[in-house]
Amino acid sequence: MMGGTWLSNLDPRAKLAVALAYTLVVALGQRPGPGIMALAASFALYILSRQGMGLLLRRAFSVNLFVAFLWLFLPWRLDWGGGPVWRYHPEGLALAELITYKVNAIFLMTLALLRTSRPTELIHGLAHFHLPAKLLALAMLFYRYVHVIMREYWRLRMALKVRCFKPGNNLHTYRTFAYLVGMLLVRSLDRAERIHQAMLCRGFTGTYWLLDHFRWHRRDTLFVLVSGAGLAALAVLGWRSASWS
């Protein structure tokens, strides 16, 4: 999930702060110019993160499905003048274009900054932002067991295949998938019980401890300052009100 680049060596807390600030600034932008600049900056950073074109294309595809949906529907309005008539609204088109820049700029930046750290490190980093310990414990356990449950899911799928199951539009299919989900839930509950018992056996009294192991370096300060300056410029350029209706 990482790369050996300087991006993966940055303190996760710095990256979290910059990524969040960036997302906020870009998401609230209302003009295409800064949107294009943001897109260019994200793309450049993504290239520097050296995660390959394959990933970019796959993500670009899935992320832009919703954008494509908007392109389809934003430029049109049903006007009920004399009878229902579809009217073309150019400002809808402009909005679709703006959204395209913003959505893609943001997902690229997320890949460049957040995918270059381990999720567990990012969760630890969030602890420094004073998020509630329980929420982070929830996130940690969640992430820890996602892979285990994923494997169980795949084994159950194999069990279906091996007994010649073929999905179709019928009750048998829906029932089978329902049983699959049910089984995952039942087993997860059992596992949760065992986790609770394991925690008790090791003296758990209600406090979730997280080990502090980040060291802030000068390069992190530099990164935050430079990014901050860039974002401030982008914000000034982008935050001129324009209504979307």
Add this chain to the structure above:
Amino acid sequence: MELIRLQGVQYSYPDGPPVLRGLDFSLSSGQRLGIYGPNGAGKSTLFQAAMGLLCPLAGEVWGLGRICRREEDFRELRRTVGYVFQDPEDQLFCPTVLEDVAFGLLNLGQSREEARERSLITLNKLGLAELGDRVTYRLSGGEKRLVSLAAVLAMEPRGLLLDEPANGLDPEHAARLERVLNESGMAWAMVSHDRSLLARTCDTFWEMAGGRLRPLDSV
């Protein structure tokens, strides 16, 4: 009749070392193959490759005398060869025993009544009739193992792939399992690290070593 043949199959798990290194394997009607090997040697991987549950990096898989490359080819094979998983937990997911045994039959296109009939007959044959309405999740380990076998046998396959069938079974259920298998008249390939079980149930022996199968005179 040849049921399954693997030729020169190679496989490694993603980011892992090679598990199958040019493996050859063949199961035909009437054969009872015992495959011995320690844990992690790749015995389950062999079965998964044979059933098309994973895609080999090299080599060929033949089912019922025809080469199997796509999912549709394997579907035919799976109607004829049953695979009993190592962990019955992974194989039982319907709420009741009867439903789980009927599942495969429904997939084969039988009607609900037919599937129910067949399932009851199979459970009876295995001496599991009283378990019909029980919740699979609450059965004992031994009962789960026998039910997972019943679920595969109900489909009336011509051959079986058995992955550590007696693992964790108490002596009573282990004996029942062996009896059922011996009386079924079916061909099988059984994988186990239990030499005595292999000796009692199989007639030809192989050893899994270095990602390949090597014949053994005896276990």
Add this chain to the structure above:
Amino acid sequence: MHISEGVLSGPVLAAGGVIALAGAAWGLRKLDARNLPRAALLSSAFFVANLVHVPLGPSNVHLILNGLLGILLGWAAFPALLVALALHALLFQFGGFIVLGANTTNLALPAVLCYLLLSPLVRSANRVTVLVAGFAAGAFSVSLAGIMAALSLYLSGSAFLTSAQALLLAHLPVAVVEGLITALVLGFLRQVKPEMLRGMG
């Protein structure tokens, strides 16, 4: 329905954020040492279950199951969905972190409503009642999630009207399938582990 990052307007994002925060805070209070692993593992299972795609006519749909999640977790559905959606954003870039509040609210509010309105029925001894409650939960939670997502769009700008309408319409067939599957899952749980239907207690 994940709304992508960069689509909704400031006020909508803020409102979504506030509601999600309040809901999550309330939900977290209900999580003690015993219930926290349960909430984590169950929402993890739901995350994996979201991968299941079920045939619907000529194509497939992904299961959302927020109604079921609500019934099993109660108010803890808020922090659970918050975490699940945050991970969707992190791992797959579905949705995002600023729109996290809005996306969480759109899914969690219906989930909790299902819990408040339907959990007594789900604990009924009568099998048919449980199945009907399950269908209601699935259909209602997905429809409401669709309505809220459509509303989020429309409140971000009236240019989104047609898109909002299309989004809402797209949710309706999904709502029926989810109702069916939720009913079947509840039927399964009732047979296999009925204690689960009594919620987190």
